[in-house]
Amino acid sequence: MTKGLFASRRNLILSCLLLGSVILPILGGTYLTGQMTQYFIYGIFAISLDVIWGYAGILSFGHAIFFGLGGYMMTLVTKQMIPYMTAFHSTYVGFIFAIGVPALLAVLLGYFLFYSRIAGPYFAIVMLAIAVIFERIAVNWYYVGGFNGIFSIPPLTLSLPGVFSYEIIQPVMLYYVVLGITTGCYLFCHRVVHSPFGSILAAIKENEERVEFFGYNIVRHKIKIYAISAGLAGLAGALFAAVFSFVGPTILGFTMSTEVLIWVILGGRGTLLGALLGAILVRSLEAFLSDIMASYWILFLAFIFIICVMFFPKGVFGYLFSDD
Amino acid sequence: MLEVKNLRASYGGSLVLQGVDMAVPKGHIVAIMGRNGMGKTTLMRSMVGLIRSLSGQVLFDGEDIIGLAPHRISNLGISYVPQGKEIFQSFTVLENLRLGVVKFQKKDRALPQEIFHYFPILEERSNQKAGSFSGGEQQMLAIARALVSNPKLLLLDEPSEGIQPSIVKEIGEILIKINREKGVTILLVEQNVDLVLDISNECFFIEKGMIVNRSTTDHLRKDDTLINQYLSL
Amino acid sequence: MDFSSLMIQVLNGFDLILILILVAIGLVIIYGLMEVINIAHGEFFLLGAYTVVIAQQWGLHFWIGMILSLIVVGFIGLAIEFLCIRRLYERPLDTILATWGISIGIKQFIIIVCGPAGQVVHTPFAASVIFLGIEYPVYRLFTMAASIAVITLTLYIFLRTDFGLQARAVIANRNMSSVLGINTRKMYRTTFIFGSALAGLAGGIMSPLMSVDPQMGLGYLVPAFLAIILGGVGSLYGVLWGGSIIGGADSIFSYLISPVGAQIIVFSIAVVLIRLRPQGILGKKS
Numbered sequence: 119m120t121k122g123l124f125a126s127r128r129n130l131i132l133s134c135l136l137l138g139s140v141i142l143p144i145l146g147g148t149y150l151t152g153q154m155t156q157y158f159i160y161g162i163f164a165i166s167l168d169v170i171w172g173y174a175g176i177l178s179f180g181h182a183i184f185f186g187l188g189g190y191m192m193t194l195v196t197k198q199m200i201p202y203m204t205a206f207h208s209t210y211v212g213f214i215f216a217i218g219v220p221a222l223l224a225v226l227l228g229y230f231l232f233y234s235r236i237a238g239p240y241f242a243i244v245m246l247a248i249a250v251i252f253e254r255i256a257v258n259w260y261y262v263g264g265f266n267g268i269f270s271i272p273p274l275t276l277s278l279p280g281v282f283s284y285e286i287i288q289p290v291m292l293y294y295v296v297l298g299i300t301t302g303c304y305l306f307c308h309r310v311v312h313s314p315f316g317s318i319l320a321a322i323k324e325n326e327e328r329v330e331f332f333g334y335n336i337v338r339h340k341i342k343i344y345a346i347s348a349g350l351a352g353l354a355g356a357l358f359a360a361v362f363s364f365v366g367p368t369i370l371g372f373t374m375s376t377e378v379l380i381w382v383i384l385g386g387r388g389t390l391l392g393a394l395l396g397a398i399l400v401r402s403l404e405a406f407l408s409d410i411m412a413s414y415w416i417l418f419l420a421f422i423f424i425i426c427v428m429f430f431p432k433g434v435f436g437y438l439f440s441d442d
Numbered sequence: 443m444l445e446v447k448n449l450r451a452s453y454g455g456s457l458v459l460q461g462v463d464m465a466v467p468k469g470h471i472v473a474i475m476g477r478n479g480m481g482k483t484t485l486m487r488s489m490v491g492l493i494r495s496l497s498g499q500v501l502f503d504g505e506d507i508i509g510l511a512p513h514r515i516s517n518l519g520i521s522y523v524p525q526g527k528e529i530f531q532s533f534t535v536l537e538n539l540r541l542g543v544v545k546f547q548k549k550d551r552a553l554p555q556e557i558f559h560y561f562p563i564l565e566e567r568s569n570q571k572a573g574s575f576s577g578g579e580q581q582m583l584a585i586a587r588a589l590v591s592n593p594k595l596l597l598l599d600e601p602s603e604g605i606q607p608s609i610v611k612e613i614g615e616i617l618i619k620i621n622r623e624k625g626v627t628i629l630l631v632e633q634n635v636d637l638v639l640d641i642s643n644e645c646f647f648i649e650k651g652m653i654v655n656r657s658t659t660d661h662l663r664k665d666d667t668l669i670n671q672y673l674s675l
Numbered sequence: 676m677d678f679s680s681l682m683i684q685v686l687n688g689f690d691l692i693l694i695l696i697l698v699a700i701g702l703v704i705i706y707g708l709m710e711v712i713n714i715a716h717g718e719f720f721l722l723g724a725y726t727v728v729i730a731q732q733w734g735l736h737f738w739i740g741m742i743l744s745l746i747v748v749g750f751i752g753l754a755i756e757f758l759c760i761r762r763l764y765e766r767p768l769d770t771i772l773a774t775w776g777i778s779i780g781i782k783q784f785i786i787i788v789c790g791p792a793g794q795v796v797h798t799p800f801a802a803s804v805i806f807l808g809i810e811y812p813v814y815r816l817f818t819m820a821a822s823i824a825v826i827t828l829t830l831y832i833f834l835r836t837d838f839g840l841q842a843r844a845v846i847a848n849r850n851m852s853s854v855l856g857i858n859t860r861k862m863y864r865t866t867f868i869f870g871s872a873l874a875g876l877a878g879g880i881m882s883p884l885m886s887v888d889p890q891m892g893l894g895y896l897v898p899a900f901l902a903i904i905l906g907g908v909g910s911l912y913g914v915l916w917g918g919s920i921i922g923g924a925d926s927i928f929s930y931l932i933s934p935v936g937a938q939i940i941v942f943s944i945a946v947v948l949i950r951l952r953p954q955g956i957l958g959k960k961s
Contacts (some may be wrong), residue, residue, distance in 0.1 A: 177768050177771070177772075177928055179771075231950065240904060240949070240953065242712075242768070242896075243712070243900050243901075243904065244881055244946050244949060246897060246900075247897050247900075247901060247942045247945065247946055248942075248946065250893075250897055250938070250942060251938075251939050251942050251943060254935050254939050255939065257935075258935050336788075360738070372893070376775070376779065377948060378773070379772065383772065413783065413786060413787050414787065416779065416783040417780055417783045417784060417787070419779075420776045420777070420779040420780035420783060421776075421780060423760065423772075423776040424773050424776040424777060424780070424781075427763075427769050427772045427773045427776060428759065428762055428763065428773060431769075456711045485718060486681055490854055491853075491854075492850055492854065511853065511858075511860075512850070512853040512854050513853045513854075513855075513856050513859070516853075516856035517856055518852060522854050524851070524854070528848055528850075528851040530843075530847050530848065530851075532847070533840075533843070533844075533847075537840060540837070540840060541841070541855050541857075542855060543854075544837050544840065544841050544855070544856070544857065545855065545856025545857065548837075551837070576929065587855075591856070612766055630863060
């Protein structure tokens with residue numbers, strides 16, 4: 119009965135949030151609408167980390183690699199910067215690459231790393247090293263803009279080749295599209311996490327050996343969730359590129375990887391919604407406080423982060439949304 | 443010297459010790475016998491503080507040592523030789539022995555030379571890496587290491603495991619000598635009946651996490667019903 | 676390439692290896708003993724360098740600054756261990772995160788106090804000297820000598836003293852050590868301070884040779900970690916190997932290609948090597 123109570127409480131909160139999100143542009147004004155659009159994109163990125171970390175227990179240190187890669191892929195496709203492929207530059211193809219390439223990378227990394235007995239902490243360090251490698255490449259590769267990145271990326275465009283082409287630029291329209299995608303991602307992750315596949319992941323997080331004993335191929339499960347997580351991050355990156363109209367090495371570097379970790383920790387690991395709200399919360403706080411606090415903002419954030427890691431593993435929203 | 447009252451402890455998520463009561467008089471050699479999984483090792487580890495007990499008392503010279511950190515218990519004069527010896531394989535014999543006395547102040551860390559009277563083989567090989575020793579020799583090293591600090595109480599968890607009978611006999615003789623000459627009280631947990639019959643004064647039987655019977659070893663030497671009852675498969 | 680330039684490259688490479696080992700030794704002691712991955716270790720290096728910067732700004736002599744770097748960072752290590760790390764001993768992943776947060780905090784603190792731009796530290800030996808047939812800065816020779824001295828001292832402490840014996844015992848088998856009467860908690864604290872102070876000293880020693888800026892911590896952290904894992908976690912000698920390989924490779928590729936290219940290649944190679952042999956060169960298969 120308690121389960122039912124919680125389930126419906128969470129659904130209640132979810133519905134309220136959804137309702138609030140839907141009417142926000144009407145009540146909130148253009149500026150807020152624009153901000154929230156951005157925050158939702160970060161939210162998807164946060165959910166992607168929560169899926170692999172909060173649920174599968176794998177700490178992905180350089181997760182922004184996938185986010186950034188998605189952003190760059192979207193950019194390269196829609197700006198016709200990939201040789202032999204300039205004909206295919208629609209938003210759709212952009213998304214396919216933005217999701218597919220990071221997912222592929224995740225599969226490769228997964229095969230490479232998970233099969234050896236590289237345990238949690240080592241994995242984190244190796245991912246750190248790989249993140250540095252990617253950032254270095256991005257900064258130094260002239261074709262992808264180097265240190266300055268790439269500007270003027272085409273916005274999301276609904277199109278049918280030769281028939282019509284509609285750019286989604288109007289803030290409110292864009293907002294609803296992004297909201298829709300965010301909701302879709304959330305529901306998708308929710309399905310995955312509560313599926314039999316998700317239960318196995320939770321078991322792996324608890325005790326890997328025991329699950330292996332039952333005959334499951336641990337590595338394959340890990341690779342699968344890693345790929346899903348990477349693809350989602352890529353999707354968020356693609357949205358970022360289309361909405362901000364800019365990509366640069368910062369979106370796949372350390373700062374970004376750190377930020378997403380902070381969002382998920384503060385928001386609450388293992389609760390999907392907590393991660394999403396964590397991203398929104400931190401970003402809006404930053405917009406609000408960083409003017410007042412200037413360079414002290416990061417110090418403050420770091421402090422809260424440490425406190426949460428030490429004492430509040432469930433984060434701000436975790437207690438509200440926890441399944442147990 | 444050692445009294446255990448109603449000790450309850452869990453390990454690996456299940457309740458293993460369900461209320462252990464026993465006592466070890468000063469100067470005696472006492473054995474606890476029981477089959478695998480009955481709680482022998484859990485009992486030992488609870489006594490030295492490696493496992494946090496749920497309730498009960500362990501009184502050493504009248505003081506309750508429950509909840510103390512292992513190094514504090516060691517400083518009270520209790521030495522422990524765990525199952526599997528836990529020798530530092532890549533350290534030399536001398537280094538291993540020295541680890542037995544590092545808990546003392548710098549000035550008190552001299553190794554008592556008489557340890558080599560009891561374990562002459564260690565003197566010959568004092569600079570060899572412990573990992574190169576045979577099982578029996580490693581066991582002797584483990585016991586020697588436990589003794590260099592002149593403990594009041596020596597705890598041994600299955601000292602005979604994996605060691606050939608002739609060496610086990612030798613170890614038994616050394617333990618008797620130490621008990622008689624240095625007055626060290628000894629508590630051992632064992633499945634090896636011969637060793638127990640050879641050296642101990644009295645014997646407790648443990649089953650399902652509780653002490654279910656006791657007997658003097660004299661009695662057991664004549665009548666082995668209890669042994670058959672609690673140790674046979 | 677003539678003999679002169681070659682020698683300079685070789686000596687510089689040697690210098691880099693030594694400093695890397697110095698940073699990594701502090702890290703391996705902490706990780707091997709406490710199984711704590713201290714992401715902020717690079718920031719300790721940073722703090723050591725900045726201590727010298729600030730000392731010079733206050734008009735203090737360089738050598739005083741260097742000694743201070745050892746003491747100040749040791750103190751900071753003590754504070755961090757006491758306030759934060761000791762609550763996280765059973766949680767390795769959370770330790771990574773918490774120390775990550777600490778490193779961000781330290782970096783930001785430095786930015787607030789000293790500004791984001793690179794600072795310059797003046798060397799006490801401005802001159803160059805004729806060494807092995809070429810002209811080479813005296814200070815660089817000093818850093819090599821100092822690094823060798825400190826590394827040797829550290830190895831001596833860990834391999835020849837009772838303290839080192841206890842530390843190695845705790846690394847090898849924590850439970851057995853505590854049963855033998857070793858206060859493992861106290862050991863943790865002491866080693867953390869030791870490792871931190873070592874990093875601070877390394878930073879102090881290196882400060883005249885580079886532009887001291889808030890971002891430099893990471894540049895030493897990742898190679899140091901890779902060096903440790905490559906050499907075999909928990910093995911002091913392993914650090915010597917790992918540091919030599921990473922530092923040496925970095926120098927060689929830096930010369931052949933570019934510093935950035937070197938970093939990419941060296942990290943990639945390290946990742947592959949670690950994958951192929953997770954226990955490192957001298958580590959044991961667990």
